[in-house]
Amino acid sequence: AQSVTQLGSHVSVSEGALVLLRCNYSSSVPPYLFWYVQYPNQGLQLLLKYTTGATLVKGINGFEAEFKKSETSFHLTKPSAHMSDAAEYFCAVSPFLTQGGSEKLVFGKGMKLTVNP
Amino acid sequence: EAQVTQNPRYLITVTGKKLTVTCSQNMNHEYMSWYRQDPGLGLRQIYYSMNVEVTDKGDVPEGYKVSRKEKRNFPLILESPSPNQTSLYFCASSRTSGSHYDEQFFGPGTRLTVL
Numbered sequence: 001a002q003s004v005t006q007l008g009s010h011v012s013v014s015e016g017a018l019v020l021l022r023c024n025y026s027s028s029v030p031p032y033l034f035w036y037v038q039y040p041n042q043g044l045q046l047l048l049k050y051t052t053g054a055t056l057v058k059g060i061n062g063f064e065a066e067f068k069k070s071e072t073s074f075h076l077t078k079p080s081a082h083m084s085d086a087a088e089y090f091c092a093v094s095p096f097l098t099q100g101g102s103e104k105l106v107f108g109k110g111m112k113l114t115v116n117p
Numbered sequence: 118e119a120q121v122t123q124n125p126r127y128l129i130t131v132t133g134k135k136l137t138v139t140c141s142q143n144m145n146h147e148y149m150s151w152y153r154q155d156p157g158l159g160l161r162q163i164y165y166s167m168n169v170e171v172t173d174k175g176d177v178p179e180g181y182k183v184s185r186k187e188k189r190n191f192p193l194i195l196e197s198p199s200p201n202q203t204s205l206y207f208c209a210s211s212r213t214s215g216s217h218y219d220e221q222f223f224g225p226g227t228r229l230t231v232l
Contacts (some may be wrong), residue, residue: 009157034220043121043207044160045224090159103152104175105221109159 002093003053004108012114019063019078021111023091033074034092034105035065044090050062050074061085084117118221119144121224129230130198138193141201142209147213149191150221151183151202152176165220166191167213198231205229 003026025031028082032051036044047058055067061084074091092109092115121142130136142149150165152175159174162175166185179200182194193201205228209221 036223040228043225044209044221045223047218049220104162104165107152107160110156 002031002104002106004091004106006091006092006108006111008111009109010112010114012116013085014116015083016080019076019081019113021089021091021113023065023074023076025074025091025093026070029091030096033065033067034094035059035063035074035076036090036107038088038090038110040087047076047089048060048100077100081113081115082117084116086113088112099114119222121208121210121222123206123224123227125227126225127228128182129179129232131201131232133197136195136198138195138206138208138229138230140191140193140224141189142191142208142210142222143189144190144210144212144222146222147188149185149208149210151181151191151193152207152209153177153202154207154226155204163193163206180216198229200231203231 005024021088033048034049037047038044046115047063050067060066063076063078067074088110091106091112094105124139147168151163152160154160161177163181164183166172169188172183206225207226208224211219211221
């Protein structure tokens with residue numbers, strides 16, 4: 001079974017500071033990993049995803065994440081926070097399955113990011 | 118414009134009154150799914166559908182029904198809503214292509230209050 005842990009529910013940073021949102025996963029098979037962002041009163045949209053290949057993944061709006069298999073982590077970072085980054089961020093995991101498997105996406109509980117001026 | 122639409126966006130109803138939340142996508146996606154979002158719990162999958170006439174339970178299916186008669190539509194039905202179904206609901210869709218997992222595209226959400 002797959003699971004995702006996002007420790008804490010809220011993080012606050014100053015504008016221009018580093019953003020680090022942690023995500024650890026549990027998966028019995030090689031995982032696909034995702035970060036989604038939810039802006040206020042909107043649905044979720046994909047920030048970035050890891051499937052195979054390069055372990056450092058770059059996404060939209062200057063975000064990136066690194067897949068570390070030994071640490072079962074997929075932390076999200078951005079070097080310099082912007083006010084517009086204020087949102088809720090969800091890490092999600094899905095197993096890499098051969099044909100016939102169900103494609104289930106398991107979300108973490110989310111992390112609300114506040115950016116202070 | 119490629120999108121997932123949900124209706125209604127907001128709904129207040131009373132216990133026991135049947136309701137349907139519609140979901141439609143215009144991307145010819147095979148896979149569709151319903152989630153509910155609750156504070157501190159993140160998103161939990163209610164039901165999903167791999168293709169027309171193929172549906173399966175997610176993590177929290179109790180009290181919900183779905184159908185997939187057409188590829189583009191995936192309505193969520195609450196036969197007898199209860200207050201614990203007060204939540205924010207999202208429909209999502211993705212292209213299923215065998216060995217790769219494609220991103221899910223989400224609708225704008227439906228905020229349901231059951232009194």
